[in-house]
Amino acid sequence: MRSVFRDGEGHLRNGWKGLGFLLPTVALVGLLLWLWTLLPASVKPFVPHSFLAFLGVLLGTLGALRLERQPLASLGMSVGRGTGRDFGAGALAGVVLVGVVAICGWVAGGFHLEHAANAQVAAVVKAAWLMLGVGLFEEALFHGYLFQRAIRGLGTFWAQVVISLLFCLAHPFNTQMEVPTRVVAMLTTFLAGWMLGLCYLRTRHLALPVxxxxxxxxxLGLMGFGVSGKESHGWWTPVFHGRPEWLTGGAYGLEASIFCVVVLSVALIALTRWKGSAAPEPRAMPRPDEAPALHG
Known part of the structure; x- marks a missing residue:
């Protein structure tokens, strides 16, 4: 049994570390989301459930790191001089990428946008606050401790494959969607997970992927498209022209459009060629019960 749980040097395998992080973290997130339902209705808009989910992941991460006597900064979860720059550049890149997908769909005659009747600035700001929580939660969960221990255990390529698959399967895909649309949506989500993983690998920090x-x-929400299948209301409303769903994404959103696959593929090529901005990591002496970190 030693070979199942321990490596040749007697250290706990990274797969078990990842599982030991994931199970209590999921329980913590579930508990906090349940507590969110007990909050007064007047308080809930100021405390989006995505931030409580992020808190659950953060607590699980701190617990796992405490056992290894490692700081939170070792996972790229810290605030430094370049954090705001990377976050801002990432937010702009996300807007540009989805904007290009929308332009492609519009040029192809798939839809046009009409100004929403009751568009309010407050709703747009609220949506930004909510999506910040979603970004923090999902990136801390998929590209924080779990991803980085997967890199140690499997190497960078297979860690990307496994985590991108988990990222894809964690998103809901309506069974009523047409089969081609569902296939495109799943492929897009997998590619998005890979892209976000590369964003971490090129900077060794979560600010860019967040x-x-x-x-x-x-x-996506600002333009009125669905966000991973969830209905949204922004400044505009898309009016579809009856073209195939796999072209426009339909009710699911632009993430089910074939143009999204093309745009994300180009982004992946660019990120692969980019050398990144990560500073060389200092060599740290491992603990007696901790294997040395292997970075892909």
Whole structure:
């Protein structure tokens, strides 16, 4: 049994570390989301459930790191001089990417946008606040401790494959969607997970992927498209022209459009060629019961 739980040097395998992080974290997130339902209706808008979900992941992460005697900054979850710059650049990139997808769909005659009747600035700001929480939650969960221990155990490529698959499967896909649309939506979500993983790998910090995640979701909602299948109301409302769903994304949103696959593929090529801005990591002496970190 030693070989199942321990490596050749007697250290706990990274797969078990990841599982030991994931199970209590999911329980914590579930508990906090249940507590959110007990909040007064007047308080809920100021405390989006996504921030409580992020708090659950943060607590699970701190617990796992405490066992390894590692700081939170070792996962790229810290506030430094470049954090705001990377976050801002990521948010802008997310807006540009989804904007290009929308332009492609519009040029192809799939839809046009009409100004929403009751558009309010407060609703747009609220949506940005909500999507910030979503970005923090999902990036801390998928590209924080779990992803980085997967890199140690599997190497960068297979860690990307596994985490991107988990990222894809964690998103709901309506069974009533047409099969081609569902396939495109799943492929897009997988590619998005890979892109966000590359954003971390090129900077060794979560600020860039959080920014991309937030900017992407927020601009989707601003244009009135569905965000991963969830209905949204923004400054505009898309009016579809009866073209195939796999072209426009339909009710699911632009993430089910074939143009999204193309745009994300181009983004992946660009990120792969980019050398990144990550500073060389200092060598740290491992604990007696901790294997040295292996970075892909």
């Amino acid at each position: 920014g991309v995640h937030m900017g992407w979701n927020w601009f």
